[in-house]
Amino acid sequence: xxxxxxxxxxxxxxxxxxxxxxxxxxxxxxxxxxxxxxxxxxxxxxxxxxxxxxxxxxxxxxxxxxxxxxxxxxxxxxxxxxxxxxxxxxxxxxxxxxxxxxxxxxxxxxxxxxxxxxxxxxxxxxxxxxxxxxxxxxxxxxxxxxxxxxxxxxxxxxxxxxxxxxxxxxxxxxxxxxxxxxxxxxxxxxxxxxxxxxxxxxxxxxxxxxxxxxxxxxxxxxxxxxxxxxxxxxxxxxxxxxxxxxxxxxxx
Amino acid sequence: xxxxxxxxxxxxxxxxxxxxxxxxxxxxxxxxxxxxxxxxxxxxxxxxxxxxxxxxxxxxxxxxxxxxxxxxxxxxxxxxxxxxxxxxxxxxxxxxxxxxxxxxxxxxxxxxxxxxxxxxxxxxxxxxxxxxxxxxxxxxxxxxxxxxxxxxxxxxxxxxxxxxxxxxxxxxxxxxxxxxxxxxxxxxxxxxxxxxxxxxxxxxxxxxxxxxxxxxxxxxxxxxxxxxxxxxxxxxxxxxxxxxxxxxxxxxxxxxxxxxxxxxxxxxxxxxxxxxxxxxxxxxxxxxxxxxxxxxxxxxxxxxxxxxxxxxxxxxxxxxxxxxxxxxxxxxxxxxxxxxxxxxxxxxxxxxxxxxxxxxxxx
Numbered sequence: 001x002x003x004x005x006x007x008x009x010x011x012x013x014x015x016x017x018x019x020x021x022x023x024x025x026x027x028x029x030x031x032x033x034x035x036x037x038x039x040x041x042x043x044x045x046x047x048x049x050x051x052x053x054x055x056x057x058x059x060x061x062x063x064x065x066x067x068x069x070x071x072x073x074x075x076x077x078x079x080x081x082x083x084x085x086x087x088x089x090x091x092x093x094x095x096x097x098x099x100x101x102x103x104x105x106x107x108x109x110x111x112x113x114x115x116x117x118x119x120x121x122x123x124x125x126x127x128x129x130x131x132x133x134x135x136x137x138x139x140x141x142x143x144x145x146x147x148x149x150x151x152x153x154x155x156x157x158x159x160x161x162x163x164x165x166x167x168x169x170x171x172x173x174x175x176x177x178x179x180x181x182x183x184x185x186x187x188x189x190x191x192x193x194x195x196x197x198x199x200x201x202x203x204x205x206x207x208x209x210x211x212x213x214x215x216x217x218x219x220x221x222x223x224x225x226x227x228x229x230x231x232x233x234x235x236x237x238x239x240x241x242x243x244x245x246x247x248x249x250x251x252x
Numbered sequence: 253x254x255x256x257x258x259x260x261x262x263x264x265x266x267x268x269x270x271x272x273x274x275x276x277x278x279x280x281x282x283x284x285x286x287x288x289x290x291x292x293x294x295x296x297x298x299x300x301x302x303x304x305x306x307x308x309x310x311x312x313x314x315x316x317x318x319x320x321x322x323x324x325x326x327x328x329x330x331x332x333x334x335x336x337x338x339x340x341x342x343x344x345x346x347x348x349x350x351x352x353x354x355x356x357x358x359x360x361x362x363x364x365x366x367x368x369x370x371x372x373x374x375x376x377x378x379x380x381x382x383x384x385x386x387x388x389x390x391x392x393x394x395x396x397x398x399x400x401x402x403x404x405x406x407x408x409x410x411x412x413x414x415x416x417x418x419x420x421x422x423x424x425x426x427x428x429x430x431x432x433x434x435x436x437x438x439x440x441x442x443x444x445x446x447x448x449x450x451x452x453x454x455x456x457x458x459x460x461x462x463x464x465x466x467x468x469x470x471x472x473x474x475x476x477x478x479x480x481x482x483x484x485x486x487x488x489x490x491x492x493x494x495x496x497x498x499x500x501x502x503x504x505x506x507x508x509x510x511x512x513x514x515x516x517x518x519x520x521x522x523x524x525x526x527x528x529x530x531x532x533x534x535x536x537x538x539x540x541x542x543x544x545x546x547x548x549x550x551x552x553x554x555x556x557x558x559x560x561x562x563x564x565x566x567x568x569x570x571x572x573x574x575x576x577x578x579x580x581x582x583x584x585x586x587x588x589x590x591x592x593x594x595x596x597x598x599x600x601x602x603x604x605x606x607x608x609x610x611x612x613x614x615x
Binding site: 050052071072073076077081082084088089090091092093097100101102104105107108109111114115116117121124125128164165167168 | 461464465468469470471472473475476478479480482483484485486487488489490491497545
């Protein structure tokens, strides 16, 4: 059964049809790439999937559950986590705390037991720390756990954002340009990490990316968006050699 | 030496707590000693309790401004609610609950609960507002509370409570009636239950509540909302819940400060001076000077800025002028990057260590 199935999704801003009849079916465990020229509506599609915008039309189904029109918070609880194109970390908090906020809904104790330091506080905090360090180790961030997240180098900030999203224990991970601003060796490393977390955490991934080497290297399928509409959809080699796609990217 | 090791093994926030509470306790003991030997002037003795409740106010406002990151200019309003509801309760039960050991904690609880109720209410109302707009609404709220209390008359007689918003005569009390809240004349005859000891204890309690909250799951969620609201939503943090929680807790603790205040004076009236706009701004100055989100800093700033005008009294008319200059200098010293760098190179610990090394070399 499909992990994510989107039917006829669309939204308009005034007279602009930003995303129009967006159809995609992502199988469980698949790694899907979403590409397209600037302004094609990729991030808007992400915002629709995560409830930042409410779609005008269409149905989004996650693992058999209709999540159309739910709020961002509810959609995250249902199992979609995301990262942002412009990094949005909790800058004044430590790397560890950033991940622990991701764990917020999976490890619970009441505010009162936090203030009164009841046993449940110590027990849960210990579990949270262990889990957070587990995730940080995967991203090779455990050495920097007590740094302020704003003080991390750029590439590590991007990784931390993925770590935080993973901490919410999602079924589906949406990565918005994870390699933006990275140098080739950092991108290489990121590709390895993405393949690793996919197996380790059993998540389905949809990613937006401009780095074609990364997209062709790790994605199993690619969806091309242009002017809010589907241009091509299928295996990387077919899609990237499609004359329509080349035209959209390079012009005639 | 062994104890020292144990202390170093504690995590950072616990260590900071131990140090702060230790310093508060030492200052408390010192003050008591000075009072015992008669070395503390009456003026200073009278300032001890205000120091505590100003510190509590600063710490509680820091939860809204520093930890949640929302500018609130109505903190004096919550203090006002706490002060009046606490004093009202004490006046009402003065003859039924004679032991201050039972009555006063109850009064504090009532003050905190009432302030929390209004805090939660304001929290709900201002959920959609941010920044300047929130500041304006909270500012108006503080003024409204003060003005309503100034026209509110409440009395009690054999048949129960009487309310009026006109004057004390229109309450229509029976002969045995007692006017408790007398409009602009306020509440008189509140038992003076607040002592320096109780105020210090509550300062420590409030400090612990806030620091424990900050280092817990809910506190992290509140800070996440401050740092990046959109990202907080994306990881499933319930913004509404935690905003209201922060507002409510902050108001409750301002209410506690209010009860301490009202039980430290004989006549409680709501004037622009004690519950007005200026008071809210003053608490905000404590928070900003002490550092947003820095709980210990709030206490230090509150103490310094309360003592400063008293020590500047000899300058008479120039007092507030000097106060302003000192405030500016302190702000610069605290937050200018060059000053921060200078402070880092000249810490007390570092200076002592280098002196020690020098001595050893010479020896």
